Amino acid sequence: MGSKLRLGKAKGKWAEEIPMVRWSYRTTPRKSTKETPFSLTYGIEAMLPMEVAVNTLRVANQDEESNTQGLRIKLDILEEKREESGVRQSAYKHATERYYNQRVKEKAFKVGEYVLRKNEASRAQPQGKLGPMWEGPYRVTEANRNEAYVLETMEGRPIPRTWNARNLKKYFF
Template sequence: MVLWSYRTTPQKSTKETPFSLTYGTEAMLPMEVAVNTLRVANQDEESKTQDLRINLDILEEKREESGVRQVAYKHATKRYYNQRVKEKAFKVGKYVLRKNEASRAQPQGKLGPTWEGPYRVTEANRNGAYVLETMEGRPFEEHGMLGT
């Protein structure tokens, strides 16, 4: 029943149901066929066949339109998310803490430490990666993103 509900509900990103994008027509509930509703009773076999052929003819166009809508939706979601992200840049010589989950140097858990360090930034790359060294001046063996 859950799958049926998902497949027959218009998705926010495509504004189409997965069922209609797959089969080219909207799904009928089993109850509609059993009770013989207006949707079923008012159609003869020839008009049903003709409607199905028309739906199949426009199916590719419908899929392309929903693909364009999905790309636009993803772009809008990305823009919304990126507006709220605060970039943080660290300068060479600054002291930083590193998230423990990045290296799992110490056991994690509910009461485990969240941060490890401090480390000194020795090099800042353009892609947001940093080269670190320990407080004793030894190069840190891992390169990677710092937790903010």
């Protein structure tokens, strides 16, 4: 359950819920790193308070000497674990970026083509619910890098500043 949802359900008792929400956040593995924030900080997985109180197998079979030695080993490899987690996180971000970018259609206009300009970007005409969404047509006079275009009116007057392709759409006569 999400922290906001859980705190919302608690109504007036949200202050008592915060420690439990924070515990669940720290001990839940992240999708991008496949590790919990707790394990990336301390090198080991957290034990539930219930495990200590009930004396589970994990606690009952614990040997103080081997436990201390195991913790030292885990702390030694903690930096390597964090680096692996960082690699997994960057791979996850790259995969997410590739997923969303595959749906993007690039707009490219050629010099001499006619386009409409988004009224929201130029604010040339009053906006509102019933106001026009697009204005124009305009002629593309120059195509710069990064989808920036220089426009002119149909009469040949230049339009000030460059316009990004996301604020333009092709005009068909």
